[in-house]
Amino acid sequence: xxxxxxxxxxxxxxxxxxxxxxxxxxxxxxxxxxxxxxxxxxxxxxxxxxxxxxxxxxxxxxxxxxxxxxxxxxxxxxxxxxxxxxxxxxxxxxxxxxxxxxxxxxxxxxxxxxxxxxxxxxxxxxxxxxxxxxxxxxxxxxxxxxxxxxxxxxxxxxxxxxxxxxxxxxxxxxxxxxxxxxxxxxxxxxxxxxxxxx
Numbered sequence: 001x002x003x004x005x006x007x008x009x010x011x012x013x014x015x016x017x018x019x020x021x022x023x024x025x026x027x028x029x030x031x032x033x034x035x036x037x038x039x040x041x042x043x044x045x046x047x048x049x050x051x052x053x054x055x056x057x058x059x060x061x062x063x064x065x066x067x068x069x070x071x072x073x074x075x076x077x078x079x080x081x082x083x084x085x086x087x088x089x090x091x092x093x094x095x096x097x098x099x100x101x102x103x104x105x106x107x108x109x110x111x112x113x114x115x116x117x118x119x120x121x122x123x124x125x126x127x128x129x130x131x132x133x134x135x136x137x138x139x140x141x142x143x144x145x146x147x148x149x150x151x152x153x154x155x156x157x158x159x160x161x162x163x164x165x166x167x168x169x170x171x172x173x174x175x176x177x178x179x180x181x182x183x184x185x186x187x188x189x190x191x192x193x194x195x196x197x198x
Contacts, residue, residue, distance in 0.1 A: 109149060141174065141192040148185045155191070165194045 073081075142164075144155060152168040159166050172178060174192040183189075 110154075141190050144189050144191050146183050146185055146187040146189060150183065150185075152180045152183075155189075159191060164191075166191055 142159075146155075152171055156166050156168050156171060168180075170192050171189065172180070174190045178189060
């Protein structure tokens with residue numbers, strides 16, 4: 001038994017430095033692995049922070065995409081715009097009323113026939129009494145003084161209302177050189193008497 005114990009003792013003695021060397025190598029590998037693990041943890045922490053920053057950026061982009069592009073109007077801006085629209089609409093209605101009343105006045109003026117006055121038979125279309133009084137002038141025609149707003153149609157209509165049938169063409173033929181668009185107040189024109197068939 002002694003040889004075995006000696007052998008064991010010798011093996012233990014020789015194994016000691018080998019075991020120690022092996023322990024040192026293992027410890028060195030363990031330290032190296034621990035350093036690598038620390039590096040991996042630090043890298044993982046850095047990646048986590050970077051991932052967190054990217055997540056915030058993505059959320060910011062999503063919220064920017066949800067909002068409409070351009071300048072944003074606040075409640076005050078919308079109230080001012082609504083008031084401005086109401087003011088424009090009110091002025092538009094006032095203008096509409098003014099235009100309508102002016103058109104009605106103009107329509108009444110245009111639709112009313114040019115009423116010849118009874119004061120002067122030479123200055124206006126004669127009525128029935130004037131026709132009987134001045135037969136010599138009514139056989140040939142009448143002299144008419146143009147008033148403001150008169151047109152050939154209005155003048156012809158006024159004479160027709162007094163039973164003197166005359167057309168604008170007849171008036172133009174009786175007044176050579178007369179330009180209907182250039183008639184002016186105070187201008188004298190000749191109104192031919194209607195032709196009577198015998």
